[in-house]
Amino acid sequence: xxxxLAAGNWKMNGxxxxxxxxxxxxxxxxxxxxxxxxxxPATLLDRATRVVAGSGIAIGGQDCHAATSGAHTGxxxxxxxxxxxxxxxxxxxxxRREDHAEQNEDIRAKARAAxxxxxxxxxxxxxxxxxREAANTLDIIGGQMSGSIPDQSTGxxxxxxxxxxxxxxxxxxxxxxxxxxVHDFIRARLERRFGEGVGRSVRLLYGxxxxxxxxxxxxxxxxVDGALVGGASLxxxxxxxxxxxxxxx
Ligand code: PGA
Numbered sequence: 005x006x007x008x009l010a011a012g013n014w015k016m017n018g019x020x021x022x023x024x025x026x027x028x029x030x031x032x033x034x035x036x037x038x039x040x041x042x043x044x045p046a047t048l049l050d051r052a053t054r055v056v057a058g059s060g061i062a063i064g065g066q067d068c069h070a071a072t073s074g075a076h077t078g079x080x081x082x083x084x085x086x087x088x089x090x091x092x093x094x095x096x097x098x099x100r101r102e103d104h105a106e107q108n109e110d111i112r113a114k115a116r117a118a119x120x121x122x123x124x125x126x127x128x129x130x131x132x133x134x135x136r137e138a139a140n141t142l143d144i145i146g147g148q149m150s151g152s153i154p155d156q157s158t159g160x161x162x163x164x165x166x167x168x169x170x171x172x173x174x175x176x177x178x179x180x181x182x183x184x185x186v187h188d189f190i191r192a193r194l195e196r197r198f199g200e201g202v203g204r205s206v207r208l209l210y211g212x213x214x215x216x217x218x219x220x221x222x223x224x225x226x227x228v229d230g231a232l233v234g235g236a237s238l239x240x241x242x243x244x245x246x247x248x249x250x251x252x253x
Contacts, residue, residue: 006207008038008223009163009230010247011126012237013066013094013211018044026055028240036060038230038250042237043094046080053089064092064126067100070113072121082114082121092124094232096152098169108151116154119161126163126209126232127152129190133170141168142189149193157198159205164190165232171212173234180225183210187227216245223253 014022026042033040043064044052052063065088069079085093095118096111115125129148131141145166153162166186171177178186187208195203210222211232222228230250236242 006159006205006229008250008253009041009207009209010038010243010250011041011064011092011094011163011165011209011230011232012043012243013097013232013234014042014044014048014238015066015099015234016045017238018048020048020051022238023048023051023055025238025240026052026061029243030056030059030061032240032244033060033247036247036251038247040247041092043092046085046088049085049088049090062091063089064094065090065123066094066097068093068095068114068118068123070110070117072117082118082123085118086121086123090123092126092163093118094126094128094165096128096148098128098130098167098172108148111152112154115152115162116156119154119156124161124163125157126165128165128167128211128232130167130169130172130212136168136170141186145186145189146193149190150197153197157202157206159202159207163207163209164194165209165211166190167211167232173213175213177213177218177222180221183222183228184225187225191227214246216242216249219246219249220253223250 040061065085068082100106118125131144135144207229209230209232214231214233
């Protein structure tokens with residue numbers, strides 16, 4: 005059985021005051037039956053870890069460098085994230101792929117570093133609107149998967165997030181059939197590459213405009229094991245609504 009996961013990506017949002025929302029989330033979800041992860045900006049990792057200590061909420065990073073240390077001004081290693089209390093790191097988010105020109109091989113190297121350090125990696129894949137309209141979605145996802153998922157992946161250290169770029173922060177969501185088609189495809193690819201045991205144990209998240217109002221429908225889709233949530237993870241009440249829907253799924 006795959007344990008369901010509600011992951012929140014705060015992106016470049018939040019200073020110390022935002023920890024009140026984390027505190028409120030902790031209060032709203034005292035004994036969660038699903039995994040909960042919040043990925044705040046790196047400046048809040050250490051403080052966020054303290055806020056959630058002893059709760060069912062885990063903390064994660066939003067990116068890491070592929071090297072373990074060295075002359076990389078402004079970057080953070082996987083070990084540093086772990087040291088600050090992170091259990092997980094998001095890698096290859098489309099905003100990193102776009103803003104920092106990250107390629108599949110960069111993401112694979114980062115994922116190797118994260119897994120070597122003992123972090124779980126949430127590897128993001130997803131098509132642009134243009135690619136979807138040209139009926140290239142599955143080709144694009146397949147290429148991103150083979151390029152960015154490392155060989156050492158297991159059901160324990162790998163989570164895959166399907167995030168159609170055109171659905172992120174836009175309020176637009178694919179149809180449930182479209183989500184199901186991509187998630188079934190990702191599952192089949194993982195089983196083919198890693199064998200049925202590992203392939204079936206990797207958790208698959210959907211991301212892109214998940215809100216309390218659409219979460220239950222999305223969580224009922226086959227091979228959706230949870231969500232990667234941006235905007236709606238910033239407010240405890242909204243994220244708690246999504247967590248409730250996942251607990252009931
Ligand atoms: P959104 O972002 O929920 O604000 O659409 C999702 C994501 O980028 O992970």
